[in-house]
Amino acid sequence: MAFGLSDRVKEIAPSPTLSIDTKTKELVSQGYDIINLSVGEPDFGTPEPAANAGIEAIKAGFTKYTAVPGIVDLRKAIARKLKEENGLDYEMEDIIVSNGAKHSLYNAFMAVCNPGDEVILPAPYWVSYPEMIRLSGAVPVVIETDESTGFKITPEMLERAVTPKTKVLLLNSPSNPTGAVYSPDELKALAKVIEKHEFYVMSDEIYEKLVYGIEQISIASVSEAMKQRALIVNGFSKTFAMTGWRVGYIAGDRAVIKAMTSFQSHTTANPTSISQKAAVKALECFDSEMVDRFRNRRDYVLQRINEMPLITCIEPQGAFYVFPNVAEILGKSFKGQTIDSANTFAGLLLEHANIALVPGEGFGAPNNIRISYAVSDDHLKKAMDRLEQFLREVE
Numbered sequence: 001m002a003f004g005l006s007d008r009v010k011e012i013a014p015s016p017t018l019s020i021d022t023k024t025k026e027l028v029s030q031g032y033d034i035i036n037l038s039v040g041e042p043d044f045g046t047p048e049p050a051a052n053a054g055i056e057a058i059k060a061g062f063t064k065y066t067a068v069p070g071i072v073d074l075r076k077a078i079a080r081k082l083k084e085e086n087g088l089d090y091e092m093e094d095i096i097v098s099n100g101a102k103h104s105l106y107n108a109f110m111a112v113c114n115p116g117d118e119v120i121l122p123a124p125y126w127v128s129y130p131e132m133i134r135l136s137g138a139v140p141v142v143i144e145t146d147e148s149t150g151f152k153i154t155p156e157m158l159e160r161a162v163t164p165k166t167k168v169l170l171l172n173s174p175s176n177p178t179g180a181v182y183s184p185d186e187l188k189a190l191a192k193v194i195e196k197h198e199f200y201v202m203s204d205e206i207y208e209k210l211v212y213g214i215e216q217i218s219i220a221s222v223s224e225a226m227k228q229r230a231l232i233v234n235g236f237s238k239t240f241a242m243t244g245w246r247v248g249y250i251a252g253d254r255a256v257i258k259a260m261t262s263f264q265s266h267t268t269a270n271p272t273s274i275s276q277k278a279a280v281k282a283l284e285c286f287d288s289e290m291v292d293r294f295r296n297r298r299d300y301v302l303q304r305i306n307e308m309p310l311i312t313c314i315e316p317q318g319a320f321y322v323f324p325n326v327a328e329i330l331g332k333s334f335k336g337q338t339i340d341s342a343n344t345f346a347g348l349l350l351e352h353a354n355i356a357l358v359p360g361e362g363f364g365a366p367n368n369i370r371i372s373y374a375v376s377d378d379h380l381k382k383a384m385d386r387l388e389q390f391l392r393e394v395e
């Protein structure tokens with residue numbers, strides 16, 4: 001019996017990426033030969049030493065509550081990582097571990113935003129950001145970008161979006177869905193604008209290791225003023241192929257971390273004890289071969305797409321997505337059906353070409369589609385053949 005839902009949840013749209021993934025898995029279980037290019041997780045396994053550390057944790061009975069912000073070993077290991085890889089000084093008290101970076105982000109918005117605060121959100125954006133911002137009572141202030149700036153904001157665009165109500169700027173580099181990566185110079189130019197104002201920079205760096213031919217740095221490392229404003233978000237899902245383990249973290253201002261810890265203490269308490277032990281080990285296990293394999297696949301997909309009719313794609317420099325532009329397809333038809341949106345295009349591809357991918361609407365980019373190349377080379381080739389065949393039949 002339903003007695004009504006809260007206004008808060010009534011306004012939330014379900015994650016379109018997860019819905020497509022669920023629908024695709026259902027079709028596959030019914031025997032359809034669908035190639036799933038909608039996934040946001042590596043097709044590699046969790047590093048064996050990390051998985052074994054999880055098994056050992058269970059065997060050793062490390063299966064009880066832990067400290068709310070995470071075990072000392074893990075927070076110290078993350079602090080070491082930030083020092084060695086990003087040149088940033090944080091102590092374990094400046095770090096909180098949560099149940100995935102998604103959870104970290106949600107906690108952070110809840111900890112810093114008041115109703116009516118503005119969060120500057122460059123589009124195309126990861127689908128969960130606007131919903132999380134709204135759940136915290138804040139308002140997303142979207143800066144539209146497209147291929148002409150490589151899907152990146154410029155200092156001028158940022159300056160125009162800042163108001164006295166700005167509380168947070170959200171940056172995601174490398175980006176899901178576009179794969180865009182801000183160069184060190186681009187980050188320094190943005191920092192010049194940010195340093196004139198007083199707001200947090202939530203920097204989602206979850207794809208930091210997946211970059212191809214470009215230097216990736218954390219915006220927190222640009223200056224002391226930036227470090228003071230930065231809340232660095234990261235996690236183990238992408239870099240260590242540990243999506244199911246649910247471990248993410250934030251490093252930043254100690255007062256914010258303390259507030260997030262109080263908030264987390266009443267909602268989920270600690271992240272899973274077993275996963276934390278696995279995560280400590282994972283930090284020693286980065287596999288750079290994974291990056292080479294992703295880079296080869298990116299090159300392959302880009303070349304294939306740019307040889308196809310009606311679709312173009314700029315070169316992404318990170319993550320494991322390409323974000324082709326399909327504007328030319330919109331308004332045309334397939335087997336008599338008008339392709340009036342990226343959403344319709346994705347639906348027709350699923351039905352007639354057995355390919356699942358994510359239409360751009362959910363990312364704030366209705367002229368684009370997102371293709372994940374975190375699938376085997378064989379599947380990728382088959383999927384590109386199917387896409388090409390479909391496009392040849394569009395009229």
Ligand SMILES: Cc1ncc(COP(=O)(O)O)c(C=O)c1O
Binds near residue numbers: 102246
């Ligand atoms: C940009 C971005 N941030 C955060 C996350 C959340 O990752 P997780 O909660 O698995 O750590 C994702 C996952 O798709 C992502 O793409």
